[in-house]
Amino acid sequence: MTIDEENIVLDRLIICSKCHTLHHKVHIAKGKSAKCENCKKVLYHYDERILDSGLALGITGIILFVISNMFPLVQVEFLGHEQYVSITSMIFSLFENGFYVVGITVAFLIFIFPLMILIIYVALSWMMMTGQGRDTTKELLILLSKLLPWSMIEIYVVSILVALVKLIGYMQVHFGLSFWALVLFMILDIYLSKNVHIGELWELRNRIYCDKGR
Amino acid sequence: MIREDRIIDESKLLRCTVCEAVNLDKGDDIYCHRCNSRIFRNPKLSTSRAWAFLITAFILYIPANIYPILFSEKLGSRDANTIIGGIIVLWEDGSYPIAMIILVASVLVPILKFIVLIYLLIKSKTKRYKKNKINQHKLHYMTEIIGPWSMVDVFVVAILTGLVHMTTVRVIAGPGATAFVLMVLFTMFAALSIDVRLFEERDKNGSS
Ligand SMILES: [Zn+2]
Ligand SMILES: [Zn+2]
Numbered sequence: 001m002t003i004d005e006e007n008i009v010l011d012r013l014i015i016c017s018k019c020h021t022l023h024h025k026v027h028i029a030k031g032k033s034a035k036c037e038n039c040k041k042v043l044y045h046y047d048e049r050i051l052d053s054g055l056a057l058g059i060t061g062i063i064l065f066v067i068s069n070m071f072p073l074v075q076v077e078f079l080g081h082e083q084y085v086s087i088t089s090m091i092f093s094l095f096e097n098g099f100y101v102v103g104i105t106v107a108f109l110i111f112i113f114p115l116m117i118l119i120i121y122v123a124l125s126w127m128m129m130t131g132q133g134r135d136t137t138k139e140l141l142i143l144l145s146k147l148l149p150w151s152m153i154e155i156y157v158v159s160i161l162v163a164l165v166k167l168i169g170y171m172q173v174h175f176g177l178s179f180w181a182l183v184l185f186m187i188l189d190i191y192l193s194k195n196v197h198i199g200e201l202w203e204l205r206n207r208i209y210c211d212k213g214r
Numbered sequence: 215m216i217r218e219d220r221i222i223d224e225s226k227l228l229r230c231t232v233c234e235a236v237n238l239d240k241g242d243d244i245y246c247h248r249c250n251s252r253i254f255r256n257p258k259l260s261t262s263r264a265w266a267f268l269i270t271a272f273i274l275y276i277p278a279n280i281y282p283i284l285f286s287e288k289l290g291s292r293d294a295n296t297i298i299g300g301i302i303v304l305w306e307d308g309s310y311p312i313a314m315i316i317l318v319a320s321v322l323v324p325i326l327k328f329i330v331l332i333y334l335l336i337k338s339k340t341k342r343y344k345k346n347k348i349n350q351h352k353l354h355y356m357t358e359i360i361g362p363w364s365m366v367d368v369f370v371v372a373i374l375t376g377l378v379h380m381t382t383v384r385v386i387a388g389p390g391a392t393a394f395v396l397m398v399l400f401t402m403f404a405a406l407s408i409d410v411r412l413f414e415e416r417d418k419n420g421s422s
Pocket of ligand 1 (some may be wrong): 039
């Protein structure tokens with residue numbers, strides 16, 4: 001058996017990311033998904049419009065991300081004093097107080113990585129739709145899978161609520177426009193991570209670029 | 215049509231962590247046939263790296279709990295709060311749900327992660343004579359999912375530091391926060407560097 005033949009055989013298999021049970025891929029109907037027999041984790045989908053939705057959701061995400069950084073997230077009132085916080089002002093005040101490690105880590109986890117992931121989704125979908133950037137898409141997909149575990153937007157949203165509960169009773173608390181943008185962004189981020197599987201993007205990439213070369 | 219069942223040894227199949235492709239284990243150095251990432255370096259190296267990360271995280275866990283994670287100043291008087299101290303204050307104030315969230319995220323999740331990772335690292339060394347009841351892959355997957363949630367307390371401190379800095383009331387992060395951030399990062403590095411190939415062999419009941 002040649003390496004090529006071996007790889008064709010290997011590509012018919014899939015290993016569950018959660019419990020590592022081996023499965024043979026089967027054909028599924030449009031819009032359906034295949035689940036792991038053992039742990040019920042979704043293995044793959046049949047989604048014809050994965051690139052369209054990747055592009056649309058990516059752009060929407062970037063817009064929401066910009067909005068969530070332009071306005072205050074939350075505002076508090078205490079004895080006539082008003083103060084607000086945004087993602088950037090929060091990171092700056094950590095730096096001002098000398099908490100560089102915390103500041104840099106927080107900046108990466110809730111600002112730089114989430115933004116990079118969105119840009120990668122948009123770039124990938126666009127390149128694969130137009131059939132250009134054979135090697136770039138490969139690099140981007142590798143980068144994407146390394147970044148995904150390090151985006152913590154949903155944890156941050158929960159943290160905002162926890163922080164506010166600590167303040168309620170002492171201060172008046174108002175949510176800013178950016179908070180709601182961030183909540184929408186979080187929902188979109190969860191949707192993307194549930195519905196766009198890295199393995200499917202790789203398969204699609206191989207169909208788009210490698211079949212052409214033959 | 216190639217008959218796969220005869221040629222492929224199912225116990226030697228590996229999942230590429232980068233692109234999810236299935237690869238055949240041919241020895242020490244394999245490069246994924248789809249994304250070309252190196253899947254497997256050296257089991258001893260990845261195990262000792264995981265131990266190094268884990269021990270570092272454990273050492274950081276001590277200052278993270280001893281030193282205050284935040285200071286709050288009210289009209290000149292300064293209060294220092296450690297993680298546990300903050301939970302107790304919340305509990306006494308009657309914010310039970312929030313106290314529980316922080317207790318789970320900052321205390322129980324890290325401890326659970328330490329225990330699970332140590333268990334996985336020790337288990338991966340011993341021979342697998344009998345079938346394990348616990349699926350180690352599932353356990354590892356769970357630690358990767360719940361691990362990041364211990365960042366909640368750090369984010370809360372960051373938000374409060376950014377939000378509450380008035381002349382009469384001020385909240386500032388404490389040195390415990392730095393230790394805690396590093397601890398979470400190191401446990402995540404440890405979880406990511408564990409070689410899943412060292413786990414118990416996979417169940418062979420699946421044929422989708
Ligand atoms: Zn499974
Ligand atoms: Zn791969």
